[in-house]
Amino acid sequence: MSMQPKGSWEVPAETVRVARAAFPKGSLAIRVRDELGPLFTDEEFADLFPVRGKPAWSPGRLALVLVLQFVEGLTDRQTAEAVRARIDFKYALGLELGDPGFDFSVLSEFRDRLVEADAGRRVLDGILAAAREKGLLKSAGRARTDSTHVLSAARELSWLEMVAETLRSALNALAQAAPEWLVRVAEPDWFRHYATRAEESRFPKARAKRDEVGLRIGRDGTDLLTAVFSAGVPDGLHALPEVERLRQVWVHHFHQVEGEVRRRDPKDRPPGAMRLVTPYDPQARGSVKRDTVWDGYKVHLTETCEPDAPNLVTNVATTASTVPDDRMAAVVHAGLAARDCLPGEHWVDAGYPGAAQIVAAHTDYGVALHGPVAANTSTQAGTAGGYDQEAFTIDWAGKKVTCPGGAVNTTWSDRLSQQALPVIRVRFSVLDCRPCPVRRECINSPTAERRELRLRPHDEHHALRTARAQQQTDAWKERYKIRAGVEGTISQAVQRCGLRRSRYRGLAKTSLQHQLTGAAINLARIDAHLTDTPRARTRTSHFAALRPADQTIDGAKQQGPN
Numbered sequence: 001m002s003m004q005p006k007g008s009w010e011v012p013a014e015t016v017r018v019a020r021a022a023f024p025k026g027s028l029a030i031r032v033r034d035e036l037g038p039l040f041t042d043e044e045f046a047d048l049f050p051v052r053g054k055p056a057w058s059p060g061r062l063a064l065v066l067v068l069q070f071v072e073g074l075t076d077r078q079t080a081e082a083v084r085a086r087i088d089f090k091y092a093l094g095l096e097l098g099d100p101g102f103d104f105s106v107l108s109e110f111r112d113r114l115v116e117a118d119a120g121r122r123v124l125d126g127i128l129a130a131a132r133e134k135g136l137l138k139s140a141g142r143a144r145t146d147s148t149h150v151l152s153a154a155r156e157l158s159w160l161e162m163v164a165e166t167l168r169s170a171l172n173a174l175a176q177a178a179p180e181w182l183v184r185v186a187e188p189d190w191f192r193h194y195a196t197r198a199e200e201s202r203f204p205k206a207r208a209k210r211d212e213v214g215l216r217i218g219r220d221g222t223d224l225l226t227a228v229f230s231a232g233v234p235d236g237l238h239a240l241p242e243v244e245r246l247r248q249v250w251v252h253h254f255h256q257v258e259g260e261v262r263r264r265d266p267k268d269r270p271p272g273a274m275r276l277v278t279p280y281d282p283q284a285r286g287s288v289k290r291d292t293v294w295d296g297y298k299v300h301l302t303e304t305c306e307p308d309a310p311n312l313v314t315n316v317a318t319t320a321s322t323v324p325d326d327r328m329a330a331v332v333h334a335g336l337a338a339r340d341c342l343p344g345e346h347w348v349d350a351g352y353p354g355a356a357q358i359v360a361a362h363t364d365y366g367v368a369l370h371g372p373v374a375a376n377t378s379t380q381a382g383t384a385g386g387y388d389q390e391a392f393t394i395d396w397a398g399k400k401v402t403c404p405g406g407a408v409n410t411t412w413s414d415r416l417s418q419q420a421l422p423v424i425r426v427r428f429s430v431l432d433c434r435p436c437p438v439r440r441e442c443i444n445s446p447t448a449e450r451r452e453l454r455l456r457p458h459d460e461h462h463a464l465r466t467a468r469a470q471q472q473t474d475a476w477k478e479r480y481k482i483r484a485g486v487e488g489t490i491s492q493a494v495q496r497c498g499l500r501r502s503r504y505r506g507l508a509k510t511s512l513q514h515q516l517t518g519a520a521i522n523l524a525r526i527d528a529h530l531t532d533t534p535r536a537r538t539r540t541s542h543f544a545a546l547r548p549a550d551q552t553i554d555g556a557k558q559q560g561p562n
């Protein structure tokens with residue numbers, strides 16, 4: 001299909017007349033069209049289509065259709081039917097009342113084009129640009145970010161289901177690519193074991209018998225891989241994605257010991273960031289966060305939080321589930337900078353900020369990153385009368401450190417920590433430390449004869465000290481309450497747009513879903529702002545409402561304004 005721009009999307013007069021009569025109080029789609037205009041143009045998506053070919057349905061309109069689909073939580077079929085039959089959709093899209101719309105498969109094809117060009121950001125960008133033009137986006141003040149887990153579209157598998165389904169997936173792919181070859185190499189039992197979907201209920205319950213089944217699957221998969229990679233096989237079989245996934249899973253979970261296939265011990269397996277959890281969504285990963293265990297992805301939502309404007313989602317970042325939050329501050333700031341949405345203050349939870357992140361946010365983007373930083377957990381800090389780093393005087397220019405007893409360090413050297421981060425190792429002389437009368441308050445090890453310090457670089461050292469001091473003040477704690485409102489945004493995305501589970505398979509398509517979710521939330525919030533709908537208050541149970549003001553609730557998150 002080729003893209004041919006369709007003009008300015010003027011709403012036909014008859015569509016306006018009927019829409020006003022049918023919706024005297026308006027609807028979200030009508031109000032958004034009236035306030036923000038068409039939102040997207042065909043030219044914005046011109047690079048997604050070839051120059052020649054059958055004319056495509058307006059891509060600018062399709063982009064708006066995708067956002068409206070997520071606003072209302074519709075399937076592709078329901079969305080196509082809404083475009084054909086609903087007057088407010090026709091009004092928002094500038095269509096004649098008799099316009100037949102499109103086949104529902106057009107939506108899937110358009111999403112594929114967005115994914116291939118990594119163009120999902122354009123949809124959210126279009127909403128933000130229109131909001132900024134109308135004075136609804138104020139990005140220079142405060143913003144807040146939080147993450148949540150996203151379940152894979154593929155079903156969760158036990159270990160036996162996972163290895164059996166990986167083998168079955170490869171067999172099905174080979175049956176399509178080279179059926180005659182597969183009939184020759186397949187063992188008779190394979191048809192009994194792998195012709196239908198693996199179900200946990202069909203596997204034995206006893207541990208010993210389950211181990212036997214796992215080894216049998218391991219042997220069958222090894223035999224198949226040996227046959228695929230042997231000489232004389234049809235071309236291209238080893239390059240099939242399903243076969244490659246089989247090879248990866250078998251390398252991760254099985255090995256040969258004296259010619260026999262054995263399951264690897266847990267310590268002998270690769271880290272979770274590398275291990276596949278399902279053959280049907282190869283980019284999904286298994287992860288654990290406190291009491292939550294899931295297979296899939298993680299999404300980070302950033303929104304504005306100003307009292308006189310709607311709280312709009314300004315950045316959406318989707319990652320594998322194993323990527324820790326502390327690696328995302330710079331990614332989020334880069335995304336905000338690209339949209340010209342950098343805040344002055346950025347409020348996050350304890351997973352994001354560290355000394356390096358605070359310094360980088362200020363240095364690279366001029367953003368003050370606020371969030372609980374890790375406490376000083378050294379033995380000396382937790383011992384009454386102990387001398388932690390705060391008890392030492394540091395001369396950064398002279399590379400000199402003076403201990404509480406007046407001794408000066410003998411070495412100052414740059415090193416790397418176990419996490420490959422730059423640190424400074426400071427050592428004192430044994431001659432000074434051994435006779436020191438407060439040696440036990442300073443050195444926590446009974447066998448160590450001298451004190452050593454591990455210092456962060458200058459800027460990080462002072463940023464961490466400042467952050468820890470600020471967090472102890474009532475003023476900072478009161479300001480930090482603003483972060484809690486992003487929990488409501490995640491709840492809205494989960495309940496209204498289905499954020500908790502991916503609609504699609506793969507990181508790229510899941511990321512597109514999240515960009516559309518952010519755009520949909522923004523449309524809903526702009527509509528709420530236009531209709532003066534008050535923001536929902538934090539729900540409190542009847543019993544909790546009786547709590548005295550000076551008492552806290554065990555395990556409860558700090559609540560604050562929306």
